[in-house]
Amino acid sequence: MASISARRLRKELNEINVEGCPAGIKLLSADNFDTWLFSIEVLGESLYQGEVFKLMFRFDANYPISAPAVQFVVDETRGAPIHPHIYSNGHICASILGTEWSPVLSVSAVCVTLQSMLASCKVKERPVDNDRYVRTAPDNPKKTRFQYDGDTV
Amino acid sequence: MDMDDFGDDFKVPQRTVRKTYEIEYESLPQSAVERLVANDIDHISGIFGVEASAASLLLRYMNWNKERLIEKYMDNASAVTVAAGISPPSRASPSALGPDRSQGSSSGTRTSGFRRSARQTPAPPKAKPQPFVCPICFDDTQASFAALACDHTFCSGCWTAYITGKIREEGEHAIRCMAEGCALVAPDPFVRTALTDDPETWERFNELLVRHFVASNPNLKYCPYPSCTYTVSCPTAASKSALTTIVPIVTCGPDANPPHRFCFGCPIESDHRPVICSIAKMWLKKCRDDSETANWIKSNTKECSNCQSTIEKNGGCNHMTCKKCKHEFCWVCMGPWSEHGTAWYSCNRYDEKGGVDARDAQSKSRASLERYLHYYNRWANHEQSAKLSVELYAKTEKKMEEMQVTSNLTWIEVQFMKKAVDEVFKCRMTLKWTYAMAYYLEKGNEKELFEDNQRDLERAVEDLSELLESQIEPEIIPTLRQKVTDKTVYVSKRNEIMLEDTAKGFLEGRWQWNVPVEGFD
Ligand SMILES: [Zn+2]
Ligand SMILES: [Zn+2]
Ligand SMILES: [Zn+2]
Ligand SMILES: [Zn+2]
Numbered sequence A: 001m002a003s004i005s006a007r008r009l010r011k012e013l014n015e016i017n018v019e020g021c022p023a024g025i026k027l028l029s030a031d032n033f034d035t036w037l038f039s040i041e042v043l044g045e046s047l048y049q050g051e052v053f054k055l056m057f058r059f060d061a062n063y064p065i066s067a068p069a070v071q072f073v074v075d076e077t078r079g080a081p082i083h084p085h086i087y088s089n090g091h092i093c094a095s096i097l098g099t100e101w102s103p104v105l106s107v108s109a110v111c112v113t114l115q116s117m118l119a120s121c122k123v124k125e126r127p128v129d130n131d132r133y134v135r136t137a138p139d140n141p142k143k144t145r146f147q148y149d150g151d152t153v
Numbered sequence B: 001m002d003m004d005d006f007g008d009d010f011k012v013p014q015r016t017v018r019k020t021y022e023i024e025y026e027s028l029p030q031s032a033v034e035r036l037v038a039n040d041i042d043h044i045s046g047i048f049g050v051e052a053s054a055a056s057l058l059l060r061y062m063n064w065n066k067e068r069l070i071e072k073y074m075d076n077a078s079a080v081t082v083a084a085g086i087s088p089p090s091r092a093s094p095s096a097l098g099p100d101r102s103q104g105s106s107s108g109t110r111t112s113g114f115r116r117s118a119r120q121t122p123a124p125p126k127a128k129p130q131p132f133v134c135p136i137c138f139d140d141t142q143a144s145f146a147a148l149a150c151d152h153t154f155c156s157g158c159w160t161a162y163i164t165g166k167i168r169e170e171g172e173h174a175i176r177c178m179a180e181g182c183a184l185v186a187p188d189p190f191v192r193t194a195l196t197d198d199p200e201t202w203e204r205f206n207e208l209l210v211r212h213f214v215a216s217n218p219n220l221k222y223c224p225y226p227s228c229t230y231t232v233s234c235p236t237a238a239s240k241s242a243l244t245t246i247v248p249i250v251t252c253g254p255d256a257n258p259p260h261r262f263c264f265g266c267p268i269e270s271d272h273r274p275v276i277c278s279i280a281k282m283w284l285k286k287c288r289d290d291s292e293t294a295n296w297i298k299s300n301t302k303e304c305s306n307c308q309s310t311i312e313k314n315g316g317c318n319h320m321t322c323k324k325c326k327h328e329f330c331w332v333c334m335g336p337w338s339e340h341g342t343a344w345y346s347c348n349r350y351d352e353k354g355g356v357d358a359r360d361a362q363s364k365s366r367a368s369l370e371r372y373l374h375y376y377n378r379w380a381n382h383e384q385s386a387k388l389s390v391e392l393y394a395k396t397e398k399k400m401e402e403m404q405v406t407s408n409l410t411w412i413e414v415q416f417m418k419k420a421v422d423e424v425f426k427c428r429m430t431l432k433w434t435y436a437m438a439y440y441l442e443k444g445n446e447k448e449l450f451e452d453n454q455r456d457l458e459r460a461v462e463d464l465s466e467l468l469e470s471q472i473e474p475e476i477i478p479t480l481r482q483k484v485t486d487k488t489v490y491v492s493k494r495n496e497i498m499l500e501d502t503a504k505g506f507l508e509g510r511w512q513w514n515v516p517v518e519g520f521d
């Protein structure tokens, strides 16, 4: 019997293949049920005009009961979006990836939420505790207990 | 074996009267706290005429504050019911608290909202498309579904996995509906049914409930020792103002070795008598902030002040004798030991003159650092000596065995050694904290009397400590036994005086501080 996470991810992948991703989001790779990569850009007017970011999803066997680990990829070619809730190592402080996660949410839903989080950004700046966080951050952002403030998603 | 059984060696009077430095408290096993929880739930359930499970959610929402809950509920029952996650906003009305299909009835074993099959659901509000597929796992072989009062339906397998994760990974006792943005909270019978096959997680859930109850109640504190489930009830230490006059050191119920001793009033997980919580916390913070400056002191080696050879401290005693030149000195102040036995012994006192004479900022800051180091040095030394007592225990054990061979003493009769080591350890803990206290005490008569007690205790402890580390020749064992026993009684008496007088001073408001202290004006 296939695990819940494999069945669920197969279904989500199938939907993406049939219906396509939401506008501005492209599936880069989904070769297994551990790690998926997307490219993400904000369409229309925003502070991130012309910038394309890379988003990584990591799933464990408990997906979708527990949230996927989601972060922006930081490599030689690109960095993480400059945003008050995104750390320079790509980790994201968003409550839907933590306490507000619902198993009903999907990979597409997360992409859309992050896209609108970028779209509504008013000031391009790093979180105030960026340096301290990045210095001690775990590899997997799910291991961090973020404090979500009022305007997070 | 029972270490308290020392025959007639120690004629310590039976403790009938509580000492000033001891406080009244009660240790409760989890079952006793569960009864307190059940009482509160019954109480609210009776007043409001709601199910126990709803009463529990209401109480948890209001952090177990019954008075506030009753007030709020009387004011607007439906708003509280929605806010507590019992019913969805649209359907909020006090009647929604009655026996509800999705919350089950309190009778019988099937007290759950888990529907065994979608088809058996009596008159669902809106027809589900048949066959219903769980929107989380999309497993069409699932036949058993469940929903809270909001009717967000998912399969039982997903509910169980979700509830288990919330309890096990997140330590959550208020488990929200799985639907996005839905604020309903799973009532206890629903959780229980989901965990039918996992009694361990169900037990963990109940422990989390008890912890929440305890954390919300200022009269209670959970034992901080890992995996201990005891709670201590100490109403006398529940208010902030009480903590300026008492040091609520408590020990939890089970006969653990070492005992689970902790402070009811602050997060320090050890006995910090005779110092009150705010001073203890201030001192620990100061030590943390200045740890780099003072780190070198903690080292276990020093140079002999006479011949400069390296000397290592491996016992608890401060009386050092250089192996090379036989120079005898005090480990703490490095002064000659000969001065320490006399009446003008003042190793514990800091000479404030340097600070008074300091004119410019640089020498002032130097004087203040010196002053801090004086106290820190002695604090750290007692801590270090107490740590070395593990070694001392092992050595003492060996000596006790030897004594049995070389003398005709029985195992019970050689326990005086073990008892003495215990006492030294205990007194070093007291002494350690007296240096934190002295650092903040305002100069004057009261401080001098405090330091007299401190000096007397310290001298007695060092004496006994030295005796315990001395070589034991078979022929001196009877006299040694008498000496150690006498000194142990004396040390214990000095410790009592130190603790008792300091505790009384707090009650009488006798202590004055040289810095602003929380709770004092
Ligand atoms: Zn399911
Ligand atoms: Zn719901
Ligand atoms: Zn305990
Ligand atoms: Zn305390």
Ligand SMILES: [Zn+2]
Pocket (backbone or CB within 6 Å): B304, B305, B306, B307, B308, B309, B322, B323, B324, B325, B326, B327
């Ligand atoms: Zn020497």
Ligand SMILES: [Zn+2]
Pocket (backbone or CB within 6 Å): B330, B331, B332, B333, B334, B335, B340, B347
């Ligand atoms: Zn000295």
